[in-house]
Amino acid sequence: MPGETVRGLAWTFGDDVDTDTIIPSQYMRKSPDEYARHAMEPLAPEFGEEVGEGDVVVAGTNFGIGSSREQAVIALDLAGVGAVLAESFARTFFRNAINEGFPVIEVDESTVASIDRDDELEVEPFGGTIRNVTKDETYTFEPFDEPIQSILEAGGAIPYYQSEHPE
Amino acid sequence: MSHTATEKMLQDAGNVDDLAPGDTVEVDVDVSWVHETQLEIFKEKFEEVGGEVWDDAKCMFMIDHFPVPTSQEQADRLGDLREYAAEKGVDVVSVGIKHQAWRMLGIGRPGAIMAGPDSHTPTAGALGAFSTCVGPTDTALVWKTGRIWVTVPETIRFDVTGELDPYVTVRDIGFAILEKFGEDTSYFANNCTVEYAGDTVTRTSLDGRQTLCNMGTEMGVTNAYIQPDERLREEYLEPKVDADYQIFETDEDATFKERHEIDVEGLSPKVAYPHSPSNVHDVEEAEGIEIDQLFLGSCANGHLEDLRLAASILKGEEIHPDVELIVTPATDEIRKQASAEGLIDTFLQANARVSSGYCSVCPGYEGILGADEVCLSTSTRNYRGRMGHRNSEIYLCSPATLAASAIEGEIADPREVDDAR
Numbered sequence: 001m002p003g004e005t006v007r008g009l010a011w012t013f014g015d016d017v018d019t020d021t022i023i024p025s026q027y028m029r030k031s032p033d034e035y036a037r038h039a040m041e042p043l044a045p046e047f048g049e050e051v052g053e054g055d056v057v058v059a060g061t062n063f064g065i066g067s068s069r070e071q072a073v074i075a076l077d078l079a080g081v082g083a084v085l086a087e088s089f090a091r092t093f094f095r096n097a098i099n100e101g102f103p104v105i106e107v108d109e110s111t112v113a114s115i116d117r118d119d120e121l122e123v124e125p126f127g128g129t130i131r132n133v134t135k136d137e138t139y140t141f142e143p144f145d146e147p148i149q150s151i152l153e154a155g156g157a158i159p160y161y162q163s164e165h166p167e
Numbered sequence: 168m169s170h171t172a173t174e175k176m177l178q179d180a181g182n183v184d185d186l187a188p189g190d191t192v193e194v195d196v197d198v199s200w201v202h203e204t205q206l207e208i209f210k211e212k213f214e215e216v217g218g219e220v221w222d223d224a225k226c227m228f229m230i231d232h233f234p235v236p237t238s239q240e241q242a243d244r245l246g247d248l249r250e251y252a253a254e255k256g257v258d259v260v261s262v263g264i265k266h267q268a269w270r271m272l273g274i275g276r277p278g279a280i281m282a283g284p285d286s287h288t289p290t291a292g293a294l295g296a297f298s299t300c301v302g303p304t305d306t307a308l309v310w311k312t313g314r315i316w317v318t319v320p321e322t323i324r325f326d327v328t329g330e331l332d333p334y335v336t337v338r339d340i341g342f343a344i345l346e347k348f349g350e351d352t353s354y355f356a357n358n359c360t361v362e363y364a365g366d367t368v369t370r371t372s373l374d375g376r377q378t379l380c381n382m383g384t385e386m387g388v389t390n391a392y393i394q395p396d397e398r399l400r401e402e403y404l405e406p407k408v409d410a411d412y413q414i415f416e417t418d419e420d421a422t423f424k425e426r427h428e429i430d431v432e433g434l435s436p437k438v439a440y441p442h443s444p445s446n447v448h449d450v451e452e453a454e455g456i457e458i459d460q461l462f463l464g465s466c467a468n469g470h471l472e473d474l475r476l477a478a479s480i481l482k483g484e485e486i487h488p489d490v491e492l493i494v495t496p497a498t499d500e501i502r503k504q505a506s507a508e509g510l511i512d513t514f515l516q517a518n519a520r521v522s523s524g525y526c527s528v529c530p531g532y533e534g535i536l537g538a539d540e541v542c543l544s545t546s547t548r549n550y551r552g553r554m555g556h557r558n559s560e561i562y563l564c565s566p567a568t569l570a571a572s573a574i575e576g577e578i579a580d581p582r583e584v585d586d587a588r
Contacts, residue, residue: 016352016443020550025530028204029240042552062354065387066550067530068284070208070302091358091389092286092300099304157304158215161311167217 002101002155006082006123008054010115013043015060019093022064022072035071036078053080056121058112060086063104064093073097083123085130085141087112098148101156111139125152169418171322172392173360176297176415180280188321188424193314198274198281198296200265201310202229203241205284205303206248212307220255221313228252230261231268231525233532263498264525266290266381266466270373270403271500277395277404278413282306282315287466287547289361289383292391293376295399295414299390320360320389321424322417327365329432334581336476337375338468338545338565340367341382342437342447344429349445354387359424362392362417367431373402374470381467385444385548392417436581438543439563442551450568456578458562460542461492462528463519463569468545469497471504473566478510480570480581481517487576492519493534495527519573531555543578545569 021042027035040047063086083103097104103125120133130139154160180194201209236242252259269275277295291298348355361383383391395414436450486492494514496502528534529546536555549561571584
């Protein structure tokens with residue numbers, strides 16, 4: 001459900017994580033459930049096997065640079081990732097994620113620096129808070145602008161459009 | 168109020184006055200498309216909003232990533248695309264990489280708002296369009312409504328002056344910019360317009376202008392722009408463009424986020440090392456790096472001029488026996504022109520493999536790399552795993568550097584290889 005608390009372990013990455021890493025093109029010929037198993041493979045070959053439902057990707061600047069492939073968002077989503085926290089996002093990846101109703105949250109550098117791999121996190125996408133259960137710390141982030149908030153609440157761009165234009 | 172050409176195009180298409188960077192505007196779209204790799208997601212979303220195309224004259228399906236399928240899934244995908252296009256009454260365009268196809272067909276044009284899925288969409292800024300990438304869900308809403316919302320970008324302006332030395336190319340200018348400004352991140356122009364101007368740009372061919380705008384993608388741009396001028400008019404607008412167009416000009420006193428002078432006197436050929444387009448080094452440093460495969464092509468350097476330059480170096484030569492060279496002209500038209508000029512024969516006599524696969528090697532649809540293999544390429548990006556195994560490596564360079572390296576069997580300086588003959 002949109003806005004639901006995301007609970008899981010942190011997977012940490014650096015800057016400029018690109019879409020060829022998030023979903024290599026040779027897997028895109030497969031069905032979404034199949035290609036999701038190869039998410040992040042070039043950087044973290046174990047990701048597909050080990051990622052758990054509700055896990056959180058935590059990254060530096062410009063997460064999602066490269067291609068417009070929306071499969072990058074879908075791969076993370078179907079792999080079980082509940083949200084991506086990053087210092088900044090590449091423009092097209094960000095739009096694609098919002099359009100898919102997938103929480104992409106811009107956070108401070110200090111927040112990213114405070115989170116280690118496998119920290120247990122609780123993220124409130126609409127509440128503006130992240131609880132680091134492992135470290136007993138809380139971080140905050142800016143709420144989403146409109147129309148992004150409404151699009152996420154609707155579950156993505158298509159449901160949002162449908163709600164604005166009832167047949 | 169002074170404005171950049173991009174702001175003016177968005178004002179015109181959004182029917183609003185006086186936009187500033189950061190404003191959101193909804194604009195009418197003139198050109199949109201869907202190609203084979205984004206078909207499934209697009210179809211699903213488009214059907215969810217009714218599946219009625221707003222204007223079948225303004226959109227098209229395109230085949231450019233794998234026009235010659237090499238797997239059952241690819242063949243089935245192309246079948247689905249053709250079937251869906253027929254259902255919707257929309258044309259299928261399969262003449263080349265879309266960014267060069269739009270020039271071949273006179274579709275990219277000044278003032279046109281072009282929006283669709285393909286990260287290298289900014290390439291059409293060389294034809295004076297506002298041309299930006301959005302994903303397939305956004306594209307589904309474009310095809311339904313004929314409109315897209317965009318955030319007005321700030322502009323980074325590069326004034327390029329000076330004459331390039333022999334065997335130093337426009338591609339190397341783009342690398343020099345990535346080298347200088349892309350140290351922390353190649354996406355130094357995230358959410359910006361990159362505008363190229365200056366006497367070097369004025370002297371640059373349309374092929375070269377497309378290369379420059381194409382490279383804006385790896386800088387993170389929303390769009391790229393080169394002012395339409397006499398050359399564009401004579402070589403393109405008059406002979407090729409039937410549709411309406413409108414030329415917009417950046418005001419002399421427009422506000423830029425940044426403005427930089429780039430002097431290309433004495434510029435060296437450059438090489439982008441794995442795994443980032445901004446990990447740029449001078450070719451002198453890269454000399455001797457071992458390679459297994461070379462690729463001449465892509466929407467960055469698959470133009471006729473690029474093939475001519477490479478062929479001039481390869482003429483009468485054979486590539487090194489330990490390497491493979493794949494040459495893929497960007498469009499059918501370029502391939503035929505290259506053939507008429509004898510360039511294809513030069514490549515074949517040199518033992519190169521010539522392909523008609525359009526996007527081809529660049530995103531890993533042909534010439535896939537095994538573990539620890541190295542490809543030197545004129546393609547757009549060199550992210551880890553892009554062409555195959557996660558332990559493979561991609562170095563990027565110009566067509567001249569590529570041809571010289573093919574002869575030597577390792578990365579080589581084109582200025583030395585050709586002088587030595």
